Amino acid sequence: MSELLLPPEHRYAKIIQERHNEDGSELSILNLGPTHPATHGIFQNILLMDGEKILEAEPTIGYIHRAFEKIAENRPFYQITPLTDRMNYCSSPINNMGWWMTLEKLLGVEVPKRAQYLRVIVMELARITDHLICNSILGVDTGAYTGFLYVFQFREKVYEIYEEICGARLTTNMGRIGGFERDWSPKAFELLNTFLIDFPIAWKEFENLFERNRIFIDRTVNVGAITAEKAMAYGFTGPNLRAAGVDYDVRVAQPYSSYEDFDFIVPVGKSGDTYDRFCVRNAEVWESISIIKQALAKMPEGNEFHADVPEYYLPPKEDVYHNMESLIYHFKIVMGEIPVPVAEIYHPVEGGNGELGFYLVTDGSRTPYRLHFRRPCFIYYQAYPEMIKGALLSDAIVILSSLNVIAGELDA
Amino acid sequence: MALETIEIQEKLVATFGSAVFQFDQEKDIFSFEVDADKITAVILFLKNDPTLRFHFLTDLCGIHYPDNEEERQFAVVYHLHNWYENKRIKIKSFINGAKPEIKTISNIFLSSNWMERETWDFFGINFIGHPQLKRILNMDEMISHPMRKEFPMEDSGRTDKDDRFFGRTTINS
Numbered sequence: 001m002s003e004l005l006l007p008p009e010h011r012y013a014k015i016i017q018e019r020h021n022e023d024g025s026e027l028s029i030l031n032l033g034p035t036h037p038a039t040h041g042i043f044q045n046i047l048l049m050d051g052e053k054i055l056e057a058e059p060t061i062g063y064i065h066r067a068f069e070k071i072a073e074n075r076p077f078y079q080i081t082p083l084t085d086r087m088n089y090c091s092s093p094i095n096n097m098g099w100w101m102t103l104e105k106l107l108g109v110e111v112p113k114r115a116q117y118l119r120v121i122v123m124e125l126a127r128i129t130d131h132l133i134c135n136s137i138l139g140v141d142t143g144a145y146t147g148f149l150y151v152f153q154f155r156e157k158v159y160e161i162y163e164e165i166c167g168a169r170l171t172t173n174m175g176r177i178g179g180f181e182r183d184w185s186p187k188a189f190e191l192l193n194t195f196l197i198d199f200p201i202a203w204k205e206f207e208n209l210f211e212r213n214r215i216f217i218d219r220t221v222n223v224g225a226i227t228a229e230k231a232m233a234y235g236f237t238g239p240n241l242r243a244a245g246v247d248y249d250v251r252v253a254q255p256y257s258s259y260e261d262f263d264f265i266v267p268v269g270k271s272g273d274t275y276d277r278f279c280v281r282n283a284e285v286w287e288s289i290s291i292i293k294q295a296l297a298k299m300p301e302g303n304e305f306h307a308d309v310p311e312y313y314l315p316p317k318e319d320v321y322h323n324m325e326s327l328i329y330h331f332k333i334v335m336g337e338i339p340v341p342v343a344e345i346y347h348p349v350e351g352g353n354g355e356l357g358f359y360l361v362t363d364g365s366r367t368p369y370r371l372h373f374r375r376p377c378f379i380y381y382q383a384y385p386e387m388i389k390g391a392l393l394s395d396a397i398v399i400l401s402s403l404n405v406i407a408g409e410l411d412a
Numbered sequence: 413m414a415l416e417t418i419e420i421q422e423k424l425v426a427t428f429g430s431a432v433f434q435f436d437q438e439k440d441i442f443s444f445e446v447d448a449d450k451i452t453a454v455i456l457f458l459k460n461d462p463t464l465r466f467h468f469l470t471d472l473c474g475i476h477y478p479d480n481e482e483e484r485q486f487a488v489v490y491h492l493h494n495w496y497e498n499k500r501i502k503i504k505s506f507i508n509g510a511k512p513e514i515k516t517i518s519n520i521f522l523s524s525n526w527m528e529r530e531t532w533d534f535f536g537i538n539f540i541g542h543p544q545l546k547r548i549l550n551m552d553e554m555i556s557h558p559m560r561k562e563f564p565m566e567d568s569g570r571t572d573k574d575d576r577f578f579g580r581t582t583i584n585s
Contacts, residue, residue, distance in 0.1 A: 062549035067565075069534075070558060074565045105439060232468060235523025246495075253498050346441055346471070346491060346502065357471055359489070372473040374491075382526045411549060 012048045012056070025051065030393070034063050038397045040137060041407030045385075045396075052392050057385040061378075065411040072371040076336030077103055078177070080371070085171035087375060088409040090133050091126035091352040093162070096174045098349035101256055102358040103177050106345045107312060112304040115179035116258040117295045121192070122165065122174065123257070123349075124288040124295075128199075129155050130352030131239070131281040131288075134404040138278055139210060141401045142219045147209050151202055157195050164188035178313045179306030192296070200289055207282055217275065224387045224399035225273035235379040238354025240403055243280045244272030250350040262294045274402040281404075311338055336366035353377055353404055377409040415497040417442045420464060427457060434504075441491075443502035451488075451505050452515045458492060458501075459520060466492035466501065469517075472527040474535040478509070478561045485509025486537055490517075513538035534559035 007013075016027045033044040042063035048056040068083045075083075084095035097119050104111060111119075132155055136148035159169040164187050166174040175181065210216045226236070228244040241248060249266045251259045267283035269276030306313055310329050319326035332338060342364045348357040357374030380403065387403075388396040417437060424432045424444070431450040436443050446454045458466040470491040477485055484506040493500050507514050516539040518525045528539045529548040536557035539545055547554065556563055 062547075062551070065549040067558065070563075070565055230522075233522040235469060235521070248495055253495070344438055344443070344502070346500070348470075355470065357491070359471060359473060359491070361475060370473075370475045372471065372489075374471040378526065378530075379523050382523070 015048065038141060040401060041405065043407065054388050054391055054393065054396060057388055059385060062411050064407050068412045069371055069373065072368055074367060076366050082171065082173045085173055086408050087373065087412060088352055088406045089170060090406055091130035092170065092172045093122045093126040093174050094349060094351050095356065096172060097123055098347065098356055098358060100175050100177055101349065102345055102347035102360055105347050106341065106343055106360060106362065107177065109178050109307050109309050109312065111179055111307050113258065114300045114302060114304045115306055117299050118180060118184060118305065119257045120259065120295050121292050124291045125158050125161060127288045127352055128285050129158050131285050135278055135281050138398065138401045141398050142216055144216065147206050151206050154199050154202060161188055161191045161195065164191060176306060176313055178309045183303050183305040196289065196293060203285060219398060220275040220278060221273060223274045223391065223395045224402065225271050226383065226387055227272060231272060234383040236354065237376050238351065239280045239284060240277055240354065240380060242267065243269035243276035245270050250348050250355050254348060256349060261298065262291050264291050274398055277402045340364060351376060353406065373412055375409045375412055377405050381405050381410055415494065415499050420501065423461065423464065428454060441500050441502050443504065445504050445506065448505045448507045448514050452517055452520065455490065455517050456520055464494065465496055466494045468493045468495055469521040469523050472524050472531065474531040474537050476535060476560050482509045486512045486535060488514055488531065488537060507537065512536060513540055515540050516542040518542055
């Protein structure tokens with residue numbers, strides 16, 4: 001049976017041959033993935049199993065690799081946002097904003113306070129959807145479908161807000177250098193306010209459904225635990241690291257987009273197991289709701305939604321037709337002929353899964369010389385084989401979904 | 413007391429002399445270059461020194477500079493972060509273009525394992541001593557290293573699409 005799946009020189013084949021269990025049973029190989037409904041994405045793991053226990057795992061990744069870094073080297077700066085959308089597609093506005101902030105750091109653009117607050121709101125909405133999906137899918141994987149369907153409608157509500165802001169839903173391509181492409185409509189604020197009233201009620205119910213649920217606790221406590229030291233060695237960041245008890249959060253360590261103006265706590269877990277990861281994400285959703293409310297309350301007056309940087313910010317279309325300067329700027333921006341300083345920039349943002357970093361090297365030309373994305377999923381997924389060692393197959397599925405590995409971000 | 417960049421620089425120069433050079437504050441990040449053969453020693457020192465404590469490897473990636481002299485055609489870039497003092501540094505190490513190789517740091521930082529595999533996959537930089545240096549995102553049968561500058565992004569025979577007309581080439585001409 002096993003030789004059908006693996007070439008004879010594979011190291012598992014040797015282990016199977018040499019191992020003799022006392023009861024006469026044999027080790028077996030299980031091919032988990034690449035496409036399996038329970039893996040939520042395209043990951044392959046070749047598992048060496050003793051009965052239902054996993055002895056070793058060998059992950060293969062790269063099934064949806066789309067060479068974003070190579071494409072980025074051949075695209076003007078403003079054409080790179082659509083690429084960032086497709087990395088962590090559960091929270092694409094965070095990726096978009098992170099990319100614009102990298103460029104703003106490079107060009108020295110100062111973003112008006114109101115635009116920064118709007119960014120904070122949209123990034124926190126993205127964090128809510130990201131955590132909402134992760135936690136509800138974790139519920140599905142442990143057999144609780146209802147909670148998922150119940151909160152999933154609120155992701156729709158958030159997507160309706162995105163739609164009001166930028167016209168797109170999943171891959172948002174939102175924002176411009178210096179702010180947003182247009183001011184938020186009154187409808188967007190209206191939808192946002194309705195969301196802030198309805199969502200906490202549903203989220204509370206969702207939380208009640210799981211937090212003290214005997215079956216859920218049995219399935220998740222002490223499953224896939226990782227110590228803080230190990231997690232840091234493996235490069236964990238974000239909720240998965242905080243679940244292990246390390247309170248590292250880029251929003252606090254290196255505040256960007258005025259995060260220092262808001263009052264929020266960084267929830268931490270203790271044991272780093274699946275249950276703690278669930279609880280940390282849960283608590284972060286509450287913090288995100290609170291940040292959005294604070295941002296709305298503190299929102300500066302006026303309707304400024306972008307910085308005054310005509311070299312980088314597309315002028316309104318009417319001006320392009322009637323005004324020479326606008327026409328020149330429009331042409332230069334669209335043709336990618338904006339002057340760019342020669343520099344090396346690293347800008348981190350707190351993505352849904354951890355520190356999302358943009359390392360940008362420019363040489364003064366219209367495209368990046370080198371752009372590297374520090375993708376949190378890619379870095380922490382390498383701990384997965386170790387985390388599932390000794391676990392049951394059903395636990396491996398639960399651990400995978402609690403880590404929230406997004407295939408798009410993993411493979412870039 | 414916050415960790416000053418000058419302190420990092422003095423400590424490194426006192427320990428490694430001329431192997432570390434080109435100290436520079438680039439925007440918000442302190443950066444320097446290290447001779448490729450000293451890289452593991454420098455990173456181990458930065459990690460274990462009781463005052464420096466750069467205990468977290470944020471990022472590792474490669475860069476290709478085909479226009480440089482042969483000794484400096486590839487660079488490996490390490491981003492380290494000290495969470496206690498909230499200090500980031502960037503280390504750059506240039507390596508030979510004809511035979512790009514550098515020692516692995518996967519025994520210092522577990523997280524660098526896949527990042528080094530990715531760099532090998534895309535640039536063909538050989539990390540000496542890496543436990544399992546094979547391709548990670550591209551398929552095993554591939555022979556080229558696609559992030560090198562000479563590797564074309566698209567099939568050069570394509571005629572249906574000319575990037576020059578869409579402002580999409582790297583050079584302004």
